Amino acid sequence: MQRIGVFVCHCGTNIAGTVDVAAVSEALKNEPGVVYSTNYQYMCSQAGQDIIKNAIAEHGLTGIVVCSCSPRMHEATFRKTAAAAGLNSYMVEIANIREQCSWVHKDMKTGTEKAIILGKAAVAKVNLNAPLTPGESPVTKRALVIGGGIAGIQTALDIADAGFPVDIVETKPTIGGKMAQLDKTFPTLDCAACILTPKMVDVAQNDKIRIFSYSEVTDVKGFVGNFDVTIKRRARYVKEDVCTGCGACTEKCPQKKIPNEFNLGMDNRRAIYIPFAQAVPKVATIDLDHCNMLKNGKCGVCAKVCAAGAIDYNAKDEYIEEKYGAIVAATGFNPISMDKFDEFAYSQSKDVITSLEFERLTNAAGPTGGKLLRPSDGEHPRTIVFVQCVGSRCDSCAQKGKEYCSKICCMYTAKHAMLTRDKYPDTDVYVFYIDVRTPGKNFDEFYRRAVEEYGVHYIKGMVGKVSPEGGKLMVQASDLIDNKQLRIEADLVVLAAAIEPDRSARPLATMLTASMDTNDFFTEAHPKLRPVESPTAGVFLSGTCQGPKDIPETVAQAGAAASKVIGLLAKDKLMGNPCVAHSDENMCNGCSTCENVCPYGAITYEEKEFRMPDRTTRIRRVARVNEAVCQGCGCCTVACMSGAMNLKGFKNEQILAEVDAICR
Amino acid sequence: MADNKKLKEDVLAISGVNVRKCMKCGKCSGTCPSYGEMEYHPHQFVSMVESGDIEKLMQSESIYKCLSCMACVERCPRGVEPGKLVEAIRLISIRRKDANRLTPDRISELLDEDMPQQALVTAFRKYTK
Amino acid sequence: MQEITRDTLISRAKELLASGEVDRVYGWKRGEFCYDVTPALFTDAESLEKDFEWGDFCGANLSKYLVEETRKSEGKILVFMKPCDTYSFNQLLTEHRFDREKVYVIGTPCAGMLDPKRIRDHAESFTSVVSDENGVTVSTLFDGDVKLDRSEVMPDRCLNCKSKKHVAYDELFGEDGGTIASGRFDEVEKIEKMTPDERFEFWRGELSRCIRCNACRDVCPACTCEKCVFDNPNSGVENKAAENSFEEQMFHIIRAFHVAGRCTDCGECSRVCPQQIPLHLLNRKFIKDIDGFYGEYQAGAEVGSRAPLVDYTTEDIEPSDAVKGGDENA
């Protein structure tokens, strides 16, 4: 029989406001096994924890129940408290009487009744708890960063700086990501390339970092400290270690009319190409879909002009398998498609562009060599209209865009408007906004400069319609302050498209068993306290794959993720989750049903000798759980007909006891 | 005041619109083809309904200037549907007067070759209770 | 084509015993009456000659005995199997319940078994049953001979035979048959078409007769657990007798669920039920649902196939859509 202590937390008025905490602790006093029951203002406080520790010592408690907030909040806290008092941490159960009781029920009577029942369930469970000891597993001292944008680059550099090897996997032929496509950066207006490319070079030159560009992760197995990852290296038909990046091939290739992704299709590239001059690795890549040689064996020009002999038309996709201790997701973002916003005529006119396209149009390395020219006729635009919040902050019932604020648009639009007025003072620039959001260091000052120094016309109101009319764009919008409808004849319309997570994130999350929100952003382990960790142990989040953010925030998060990774890799051993499956070999049929449903391959079989009741011996096949691999989902326990398989910490008996207590 | 409250409730019930969703972007008014004709513009309908200023709207010609084209409904990023508010207020107004301004037997005289059918449908929505 | 008789089986068994290929034979042993045939182990030619039986009442599925028997020694066992038995045999192999190498299977033809319970419906106190192409002649103690159609006295499982094909054997006697499109789901459909109230009453009527003798479980070739949850005091669901309708339901739901996707529909449960509860209608419901939800699946058709409950697709039916009772279309 256990000696159980019950500790009911008031959580200020959070619980005590709707639950009669004294009545709860009094009622639970009578439950079988309970020898001590009390309540206190804040159980998680030092004083509260001391109450628990003292009671454990004083009453010789063998198990404790804390009726408080969600176990997702403070289970770990109270487990530590118990451990500090010499009680096994797994002899602690939490009755969630805040999130799942006091906060959702208004009536004191029903709230109290329910709190008592939840407490009884927890007591019933603790009565059947057994001390558990976590197993240990070694840590592979190597990290994987998925995504080679500024987030991935910074994370990799920081990890490598601490002395651990890091691999970056990037789907594009070069690292650099979105930042490489930008012209200037707000609010300082320094050139993106000038601050990014040195970091790219650092990555290339760091002997701790390997870059797998033009590659993707195809399989992830294992668990924290021990991931087995399969990386597909797509054939680029150019030997990376031989190519000098001289670019001769990219000038001679006869296939010239391929839309250049790097410039968002605003100019063309060849079938063999280097995305941009500062690409890392600076090697050419052959585009399989457009190369004549690869498609029908007729060409071979690049091989002829390559002095280094780097071209290899027979290259195949390669798969490499590597072990990692930690994985960082840094898959980044993309602007959303403008398909559902046809009122802005994006599909009808070349002169309606997205802000990222505008970046390329103003970039010295872009399709116009940095001159702001209309895509349709190459003329200077005299009137430019910027539209903010295109697809951001939409209501879900409108089913068009995203519900969230994309965060970066206000600032880059101010930047675009300012730069335009700076370079071309003869241009009229209008910015239609719903709200201008500038919380950030020097952000509002930047926006005010655009208005005050550069004379950008900021208009509170939204563009309702853009219609191409005779080579111009008729922009119809409302000015809410002046309460009038405007019609502006514009030469160029720039849409601040909402951003969304990269499409590769969803399948990656599935492979990593990392959770995502409905918008496909990775979920953090805790929104405030663990913002750079995924709930899946060993998986960390860097950059916009977790939510919209600008460059400084991304770099900060990248560093934070790196430090978490370093913290993990610095350990020699990891303590596992002791709530793992366990097979009772006396009952095991050896039928492999559990093995078939185990997502981790944690179950193996062995032939074991048993003494039979008639004193003979028999050999039987029985299951064995690898506790380091088991993650404790419990799928096997239900698949197992005989009930030989049980889950420590969530045993059949424990759950049944909870059911009984609730239904009593 | 109590009347105003009731009126607001009626408008909201008839239209099914949740005015609190509006984030005051003005895209409805930016999109409105009748903007110039209207004393109160679509975004004002939303904010005035929210503040209970419905009598003013009912007295205004604006409720008949609205073409019921529903462009504002289509384009509103928040799904607020200002056009439905206009319709609801119009409906209350017509009900109060207890007289349809258009009856089916008058249709034939209104018909001409250039009249799009949609206009008739819209007219019916606008002038009947 | 040689006719397969009891002697054919005995002489082959004797050969295999004599050659040392096998050291024991699992077959059927005759009893007091024509019908009370008992599964039995034979180790010598003499007892085979004397007691071995093969005929209309050798319905017992011998595959389950192999789990224990194969563990007893290194020697090989000869076992005779009807087509339906071979499915159970394969299912047990899929679940690694015994070593295939220790068994020598002879597939025997089957024209459908006879059911003493159904014979009693037509002929009280019967002493012998002779069957041929023309039908079945039953001799009784007090009422003389009764002539019956074979179909009148076959059990449901044979009337709705799913397959005359042996899916496992080392040696086959007679010609192999194929799978049969039987009407085995007709009864299930009939129940599905009832209203929920009717269904509830129907099953309460049936299950209320249960005496928890465990015959269904103990004969079931899918119920080979080393320790059944209903016998295990630590399982939380153990009980020895159904105290009320809930416990009757509990036992049969959980048992059917545990064999779902593994049940080969051999029909032994209904054969042995002393209270004649149509237990196979529970198992067939699962089989029908599995076929409908996840595609046709016959447990035991091939060794190593993945049972539907240890498999999934990302597009599986939602539980809310899976429940389509008869009341909507009644």
Added chain:
Amino acid sequence: MSISKEPYRPLIVAFCCNWCSYAGADLAGNNRLAYPADVKIIRVPCSCRVNPTFILRAFQRGADGVILCGCHPGDCHYTSGNYYTRRRMALLFSMLDYLGIERERTRVEWVSAAEGAKFAATMNDFCETVASLGENKRLEDLRCKK
């Protein structure tokens, strides 16, 4: 219409997976989204931990409805647990229905950690549905009645 002082309230047992639905329930709490106190949640690591036995046991002990909440298919913290749950429960519920037990007393709902509102809405709806069915009579064990 009952005029007794304490109107009938159903007893609902909700099994919630630790990673999505339990967190969803917490979020409902964080956002103060009310649902009836009839709902009592049992935390399990994954919806696939829920044995049909647990569900039947709840009914035996007096539950009027049992709901199982897990991560959305494809989002299982353990990759595939809820896919197995989906199959198991599809078959189990179909069997219960076949036995004439009201299908509305059991439900599986996918609730993510971000769907506090859905959790509350689901519980409100389920409580209402079960309340309209009244007490569980077909899977009851009279010994457990109060």
Added chain:
Amino acid sequence: MRKITLDRLDEFFAAVAGKLKLYIPVDTAGGAQFQQWRAGAKMSDALNTTRSAKDFFFPQTENLMEFKTEGKKIEIIDVRRENEDFAIFGVRACDVRSFDVLDRAFLSEPADTYYQNRREHGVIFSLACSKPAETCFCGTFGIDPANPKGDIVCYKTDDAIYMEAKTEKGANLMDSVSDIVAEDEGGDGESAVNAQKEIISERMKKLPLASLSTDKFGGDKTAKFFDDPAWKSLSESCLGCGTCTFVCPTCQCYDIKDFNAGNGIKRFRCWDSCMYSEFTKMSAGQPRLTQLERFRQRFMHKLVYYPANNDGMFSCVGCGRCLSKCPIQMNIVKVMKNLGEGGENNG
């Protein structure tokens, strides 16, 4: 002797049911079963019921006592209630004998009050077997189906049922319904019953198991049979299910268990079977570890141990239920025939 013609049988049943709870055998999907008589119920013509009549006195499950628990408080509740009077109609001679077997177990000191109470309140209408089945061997145990015991003995002919009260309990009941079924004074009763007895005796001689004898068994035969090699082959294929025990009219073993209902504990007993692996399991484990031992226990008990303690009375009544219900067709007849014949494979 009283007589009721079959066309008035319902009237008779109604009259008896007016006095006490009446159970008659009725045909169901699961064979004949005793059920409480209700207007319109038709008596089964089957020779015997699937379950035996022992259920009336020794039900499969029965609450013995209850504990009400609240927190740590516990309160004991006596659930014993005086039983209502009831009558069972149509009990065959074999089942009637089974009550003697059960009585010796349950009524010897200390008497089982639960059983005793039911026994005192039950009235048994026995019914002679006009058409025994091939599985019948009651004669082996000295039971005469032509002359069953019981409170009221009944004989069924083609058109009537003749009844004779043999006990005071029986006589009282019959007297209370004498307006429906009067004394058959000077009627054909005597001769009809005698003719019936004659038919039964003739038929008994024809039964295939008529010659089965208990001669080699008895209370002093433990040593003779305990290590008989035949046990091995007899028990070889036994599934270990409880069918034989549960359909047996004389099997009397039960287990006492607690059911924790959450708000209290019901202490109940339920039939147990010596064929079960958990039978008589104690803290030190199971005394009979193999199916062979458990199988042996059952038949040794029927044929040796029980007679040893009960003046030579065998605890088998030859009803034949286990012969027709055993899933693998193993039964006491095969055991009796094979034991003591030497040789493991002696069939």
